[in-house]
Amino acid sequence: MxxxxxxxxxxxxxxxxxxxxxxxxxxxxxxxxxxxxxxxxxxxxxxxxxxxxxxxxxxxxxxxxxxxxxxxxxxxxxxxxxxxxxxxxxxxxxxxxxxxxxxxxxxxxxxxxxxxxxxxxxxxxxxxxxxxxxxxxxxxxxxxxxxxxxxxxxxxxxxxxGPGSGNVVKLLNNVLAAANLVSVGEALGVAKAYGIDPAVAAASISNASGGSKVSAAMYPAWVFSGTHDSGFSLGLMARDAALAIDVARRIGEQPELLAAASMQWQDALTALGPAADFTEIARTVAPAVTPAGAPTTIPGA
Missing domain, CATH: 3.40.50.720 (NAD(P)-binding Rossmann-like Domain)
Incomplete structure (x- = not known):
């Protein structure tokens, strides 16, 4: 060889x-x-x-x-x-x-x-x-x-x-995914409260302008099933989201919506620990849509 x-x-x-x-x-x-x-x-x-x-x-x-x-x-x-x-x-x-x-x-x-x-x-x-x-x-x-x-x-x-630019875009990708996991969970939580099957709501949204890989694949595969076995940890996603905000602030940018989502990941980290699957964020932002339910300790409780 x-x-x-x-x-x-x-x-x-x-x-x-x-x-x-x-x-x-x-x-x-x-x-x-x-x-x-x-x-x-x-x-x-x-x-x-x-x-x-x-x-x-x-x-x-x-x-x-x-x-x-x-x-x-x-x-x-x-x-x-x-x-x-x-x-x-x-x-x-x-x-x-x-x-x-x-x-x-x-x-x-x-x-x-x-x-x-x-x-x-x-x-x-x-x-x-x-x-x-x-x-x-x-x-x-x-x-x-x-x-x-x-x-x-x-x-x-x-x-x-050039060098470093791949890191920047990957961090932006991850913080966008992190924010989407939160926002989709919250939206499906509202649907559930209205008596609508979250899976039906997710499928409908996924065929419309609000759809995403999160609503079309991640929630059906790992959240509604309760398996939460994506293989990517909540600790790593919380780290990546926080790092993306830090990198933005170093150059004077203030992404407020992304920063707010990042803080929700820190709350989930406190409640669930770093070894939890990253899709378990649903358990803190919309516990009613996953069979796993809310963690024993909710941040701020």
Whole structure:
């Protein structure tokens, strides 16, 4: 196998593990790192070689990052660049634009490329190579990373602009989704109070101007069913929404409606905890529309 078909996946959780498996099936020589032994063991069962020491993967031609925060990205990228050989680092983390800019500069100084490519599509998209990605990169860096991007997205990525711009648009995407989850829940709660089946109301709205992926897919699949098993945590969505507002305020913008929605996610975080599924926001904004009902402790109660 060509040396250039080697890729390291850093972070083998729900998303990273699925991306590693997708790359493996596509014929890449995949090695993975995660501090969690159970995550490494799960990846190994799928044919992925793993290590508990990230230094073992320094200099791998390609690396895909799927990490919990910008802070972890900042400590990971320098470790991967301690040995020569890196062609491109593709960061799928929902990170911060300033971090991506500094990591792109660092990689360029070592003769490598770094792109911020936060993804959308969840674990199903990661498992099937059908994610979409918001890409921030120079043209040269994008060219270097393209083989891995193609394998993960099937070409469904948009080059937003320079380093950091992918992070900005992904955060805006997430805070819009967060606000929509709240607003759809509140609207369906009103429908329920009028004696209207929320599922019927959601289906009707989804065929009209107020419809969205939230009303057409998320509420039917995960809220009305009471399964709440999307695989994306409430803690991560609350973090992303808050970060989007923070990034906006750093440049003098004051998105009041989005900020109000973000505060409702912080309330839900207090009531349900970070490990809850993100669709459980319905339990705090419209508990009557989900079989799970309201949490035991409602914020402010």
């Amino acid at each position: 060509s040396n250039k078909r080697r890729v390291a996946v850093i972070g083998l959780g729900s998303m990273g593990g699925a991306m590693a498996a997708t790359l493996h099936r596509a014929g890449w020589d995949v090695a993975g790192f995660d501090p969690s032994e159970s995550a490494r063991r799960a990846a190994e069962q799928g044919g992925i070689s793993t290590t508990a020491d990230i230094q073992d993967l320094a200099g791998t031609p390609y690396a895909v990052l799927s990490l919990p925060s910008a802070k972890v990205v900042e400590s990971t990228v320098p470790a991967l660049l301690t040995a020569p050989g890196t062609i491109a680092i593709i960061d799928t983390t929902t990170s911060e634009p300033d971090t991506s800019k500094s990591m792109a500069d660092l990689a360029a100084s070592r003769g490598a490329a770094f792109i911020d490519a936060p993804v959308s599509g969840g674990r199903d998209g990661a498992a099937t190579g059908s994610l979409s990605a918001f890409v921030g990169a120079t043209e040269d860096a994008l060219d270097a990373a393209e083989p891995v991007l193609e394998a993960l997205t099937g070409g469904k990525y948009v080059h937003i602009g």
